[in-house]
Every structure is written in C-alpha cells, then in structure tokens.
Amino acid sequence: MQFCIFILILPLLSFLILGLCGSKMPHKLAGTIGTVSLSVVTILAYTVAVIYFGGGRGDEGTFPTLIPYDYTWLPFAGTLSIDMGILLDPISVMMLIVISTVSLMVHIYSLGYMKGERGFQRYYAFLSLFTFSMLGLVVATNIFQMYLFWELVGVSSYLLIGFYYTSPKAIAASKKAFIVTRFADLFFLIGILIYGYYTKTFSFSVNETMLMAASSMLPLSLGLMFVGGAGKSAMFPLHIWLPDAMEGPTPVSALIHAATMVVAGVYLVARLFPLFIGYAPDVLHIIAYVGAFTALYAAVVACVQTDIKRVLAFSTISQIAFMMVALGVCTSSNPHDGGLGYMASMFHLFTHAMFKGLLFLGAGAIIHAVHSNEKSNMGGLRKYMPITHITFLIACLAIAGIPPFSGFFSKDEILAACYNFSTTMGVFMSIIAAITAFYMFRLYNLIFWGKSHYEEELAAYNAREREEKPHKPHEAPFVMTLPLIILAVISSIAGFIPFGEFISSNGESYSIHLQPAVAIASITLAVASIAIATIMYRKGDSKITIYINTHLKGFIKAAYNRFYIDELWLFITKKIIFNGISRPIAWFDRNVIDGSLDKIASMTQKLSNHVRPMQSGNIQSYNIWFLSGALLLILILIYLA
Amino acid sequence: MEETTNIIIFGILSLLMVAAAVAAVISSKIMRAATYLLFVLFGTAGIYFSLFYTFLGAAQITVYAGGIVVLFVFAILLIGKGSVDITHTSKLRYLAGLATSAAGLSLTIYLIRSTSFVTGKFSSAGVSMEKLGNTIMGTDKYNFVLTFEVLSILLLACMVGAILIARKK
C-alpha cells in the first residue's frame, strides 16, 4: 500500500507545476496536465480500494485500519505530537473513491465548460490544490492533520469561488465563505485543543484509560468540533455562505460545494463517531436536531428560489443535513441496534456526491447553453439538450428517492434509522424527503418543460418586436456530456452496491435490507410530490400555482429571502458586534496602545532632534566632547579613590 | 647657588616656551605660527640639555627644527594663499575649547601636585654614547634593537608613502 502516497503527491505536483509555470502554458496543455494527473490519482484510488476491500476482514470481522505512513512532525510533551500520515480505513477509502471520481469528472467537464476562459491554467491549478487538500483531509491520521487540510480546503474553496475576481459579487461571496467557515473553524480549533489537552494526544485512536480521564471534557470538545463541521457543511445557522458560493464556476460548485468539501463536516462526525457514541451521545442527538431543522429550512427555501444553482445549493444543504441527521440518530455502534444511521449516512454521502455532482454539472451545461442562471430564461429545453435532459432527470429521480435509482436506497436507510430513533423524527424526515422530490421536479419541469423562452424570443424577433436574434440553446460538447453520462450511470446503479458490506458503524459486515413499510411510504410520498410538482409547473403557471402564490404571498416572499437569516447575521455582526465590541476595542487600540507608542516615538524624535547637531562630522567638536568625557571619567575615578 | 641659576634658567626657558606655544596656536598668520613652533622646539631642546641629555637635544634640533619646520615652511609656501585664513571659529567653540583645555590642565596639574614622584636618582652625568649605542643595538632586556628595526621600516614606508601621495600625476 506504499504507493498510496502518490494519491497526495500527484495533485500537489500538478498544482505546483500549473501554479508556477501555468501562465506560460497553452490552455490545452494545462488542462491535460491537470486531467491526466487526476486520472492517475483516480486509478490509484480505485486500486487502493480494490486491494483494501479485497484484502478481506481481520480476525475480529472488521477491515483493518492501515497506516502506511506516519511521521511525527511536531513533538510536544509526552504522547502529544502533531503527526503527518496516511490512514486507510473503510470510510477514508470510500472518500478517496468519491473525491477522485467526482474530481476527475469535473476536470474533464471543465475542459469544455471553461474553454477559452481567462485564467484557465489558474483554474486547473486551484482544482489540483483543492483535490490535494481534500484527499489529505480524508486520509488524515490525526485530528490536527485533518485541521490543517481542512483549512487548506477552505483556502482553495475561497480561491475558486472568487475565480472571477473581476466580479464584485464573486469577491463578496468568496470573502463571505471564507469568513463564515473560518469563524466556525475557530471553534473547531478550540475543540481540538481541548481534546488534545485532556486526552494527551491528537490521534483518533485513544486508549480507554485516557478517554475515561477526559470523559468530562469530551462532550464540550466534540461539540466545538461539530461547530467547525457545521460551518464547512453549511448547517443552520452557518449555512449562509453556501448559496452565495454559487458565484464560482459551476464545475467548482459541483466539486466543492456539492460533492466533496461540504461533506467534510459529515466526514468529521463520522470519523469521530466512536467518541461521539461512547462519550457524548447527547451531543450526537443535538446534531440530529440541528440537522433536521436545517434540512427542513433548506428544503422550504429551495422550493421558491428562481436561480437554478441556488435551488441546488439549498438542496445540497438539505441533503447534507440528512446525513448529519442519520449520524445523529445513532444510539449505539451496533448496526443492528441503533447504529444503522452511520452506514446510512456514509451511503448517502456516496450516492449524493454522485447525483448532486451530476445535477450541478447538468445545471452547468444548461447555463452554458442559455447564458443565465434564472429559470425564467429557460423552459422547454428538452428538445435542444437531450443528453442533459435525460441525465438531469436521472439525477432528479435519484434525489427524489425513486427506485431503482441510488438515492432511494441511501435515503431509505436514513429514514429507517430515523424511525428507529423516534417516530416523530421519522415522519419529519419523510416529509422533508417529499419536499425534496417536490422542489427537484419543480426545477426539472421549469427547465425542461413549459414554454420555451428561446421560442418566445424568436417569435418576438420574427414579429420585429425585438432587435437581435436570440441565441439558440445547444447541446454541450462531448467533453461535457461524457461526465454527465458516467455520473448518470453511477447514480443509477450505485444503490445496488452492498454498501453495508464495506462500511458499518462497528466495522462488521451488515447486509442492507429494506424495511417495506418505510420504503413504500417514502415511494408513495415521493411519487405524490412529483405528481404535484408536475401538475403545478409543467405548463407554466397553473391555477393552483397562482392560487398558492396569492394566498401564501408573505410566506413565499420570506422563503425567497431565505427567511432573512443573512440579514439577521448582518444585523448581529454590523450593529451589535461592530458597534458594541469592535468599536471600543478599536478606540482603545488607536488611542491607548497606539497613542502611548506614538508618544514614545515622538518623544524619541524630539530628543533625537536635540542630540543630532552633536553628530556634525566635525572632528574638533567630537574631540571636545571626547576630552570632556575623559576628564569626567578621571574626576569620577579620583572621587571614588 | 648653582641650583638657583638652574631654576632661573628653567623659568625663563619655560616662560619662553609657553609664550611661543600660545602664540603658535593663536597667531592668525600661519607662517608666524610655524616660526613660534620653532621656538618651542628649540626650548624643548633646551629642556633636554638641562636634563643633561645632550644627544637627545641635538636630535631634537636637527630632526625637528631642521627637518620638520622646514617641511612646514615648504608646505606653507607651496599652498600660499590657502594658508592665510585661520581663525574663523565660532565664539562658542572657542570658549568651549578654552574651557575644556583649562579644565584638563587644572586637573592634570592637580594630579601632578598631589602625586609624589621618585626624584632622588637624578645624576648630572648624562648618558654616554657607548651606553646609548648598546641600548639601541643590544638584544638584552631593556635593549631596543627590534624597535629600532621596526622604526626604520616605518620610516622607509613613510618616505615611500609621502612621495607617492605628494607626487604630481
């Protein structure tokens, strides 16, 4: 398994090459370097997976945890040290697969999507950096290494959101994403430090006695770490950065803000799952409630957004919240008794990465074709973009939870886990799943069915009401449709992967079995939601839509504005924190600290101005001073003697 | 009787030297300053004679008065007009210099007065040339052949240096 180091080295190399000499390369070469290095990484990742899972289970019936590399980087006292290494266990191997697959798809897709853009090489350099950091994050052997790569991921996300740095909106969005996630990471760091202080190690595997000694502080530390995870995974109320992050290029949204980076929080909780379940089950349940609320909130908001990428962004928030809920409802580490959620969460992470990546890439193809994010500029696109249409439909069916597409299986496991936890939670999550199906098909219908915006404009042009000829939507080039097709295939069949065989909460084999009652109920709900959405949106605004729009006007407006959470944050930061805390501190800094230093400086300057004439360069006056000093010394010596 | 004569001669000599020295440092014409310096140098030779160091006095007169003052005079004549102006120093500097020098002088005189020197060994026999030659050329303790050789090298270096510096290009 020693070759797995190349999984990290190759993207880093590619980043360095593209970053240092990219500006002198032609676009094609830069794209090829990035894509080829990532293809190799993908092959390596799959090889690792085959060898790892093919290697079979150990004596205890679990897959062994391999650490091919472990290097003590910064030793502190005793057992406490910051290490760098590679850790392979079922979830990290699965994440390697997810990241490399989606990343490769995005690399290929971007060859078409970003063609001719300014800064094409920079784009590929950042993609490589991101891939490197994300891979480093998932194979981290200890919490501190994870934190380092966590921040690197944040940086590359910042760079990619702000890729179009000439657009003020993109700059604002990148700053927002960075500040919000960084704010959350502060809690993560505090959590890590508490953890390290009390358990005397940063490692994930802590011996029992140490843990018992630290058990009183573990819930606090794990809770703080979850805040960090919530920031990256856009849990309410730290979700505000994710919708704005859609200002970045669409493939970036697919890679970072749908498939990989935003699930880092889920991965963190899963990584620390043994600690959560053993020492802080209450924190785990809080995570479940936060997740459930986030899921509902994001789903409702997604129903009324008009920007298709924002719909997908809120859908992402909602789906990640599903994973969080699935982890949160676990009550033991036995998959047969309350530990089902862990497997369900990882399964959903896997399938979601595929179909949400597909949705974003599809949305990218659509935006590429109509040059707009707004749904009003779309409509009736199925005739013009058949491949995109079919793949998008598959993804919608997957996310809505229609068998046999992958989303059905993973979501069903989550719902089953929720019902095991409590009926209320189960019903609640089922409703959200139904809303999910509704908003996804609202989106689908608005994009691909209904009146064609292009045809309307063409008619207007023909009737000479419009000056220029409208742009005809066209199907994306092959490099863009290929990833769509691959991801669509994966989304269709991934549900049949015996996922429990590979990953479960205690590592033992667990065969997935559908609970008929849950499955039938969720299918029924999903189908019903799809039907409602189709009736309401297939042919433009139907009567029901108008009725609802008029009677729930206030609610819809509030939902469209995301229930004013952003404004609330702004109010808190600008009005309360800036005025109440920052301003006095700034005043203190400027007038007391700076003031005293300024005084010292100006006094020194004044003194210097008085002393300066002595430095005249005139040897005679130097000599007078010298002699005076010597005489003074002699006088002192005489006096002392 | 003889001592009294000695002291009177010494007093006259010192007065002359001090007066000449003061004149040398305040005279506004540089040629005159050099001349006053010559008087001081002669006075110094007189001091050496009074110590019965006749060879030293002779050397003082030949090297200093005969060599250095001639150099000065040559330099002054070569520079000509540039050597006229001397005393345009500021009043403050003048007073400061005067005050420091006076303070240093008084301190030194105080120190000399408050120290008792060994004086009993003074002999009026002077130094025989044989002893002087042995001391300069000898290699024993308190003999100075090495210093002598070093000094000769130094003088050679100075000669070469002076020629190099002053040579016209």
Add this chain to the structure above:
Amino acid sequence: MTIPSEYYLILSAILFFIGIFGFFTRRNLISLLISTELMFNAVDINFAVFNAYSHTDYLEGYIFTLFGIGIAAAETAVAIAIIINVYRNMHTIHIKKLRELKH
C-alpha cells in the same frame, strides 16, 4: 638641589593643553598639524623627564623620546604630503570646506 621633576611635568602639561586648545580652535590643516606637534613635544618631554628622574639605570624614556622624534618626523612628512595633495585637488585646506569624506 636640582629642579623638581614636577616643574617639568607642569610645563609639559601646559604645552600639551595649549596644543589641545589649538587643535580645538584652529581651522586650517597646517595649523592643526602644528598643534599636534606641540602635543607631541610635551609628551616627549615627559618621557625624558621620567627617565632622568626615576629610571636612570636604563634608557627606556630616552629611547622612546628618540623614537618619538623619528616617528613625529615621519608622520609630519606624510601629513604634509596629504595636505598638499588635498590642496591640489580641492584648492583649500580649510576644514569647514573639506566635507567630501564625511558622507
């Protein structure tokens, strides 16, 4: 009764400080050199006097004075060569105007 050695020492001190005073107040390179010579002389007198009064058996002070005279001659020769060269290049030996080396 010979002349007390303090007399010689006081005379040399006076000469020395006259030289210092001249060094402080004169503005002309040659005048400065003259002042330096005065100081040199005062020191030479001290050497000779101490040798004559305290260390009669050996000739340390004597030889030092002798060598001092030689060194003074050499130093003066070099200094005057420099002064002449300075004058040749800058047409002045007034120290207020000689500022090229200051910076």
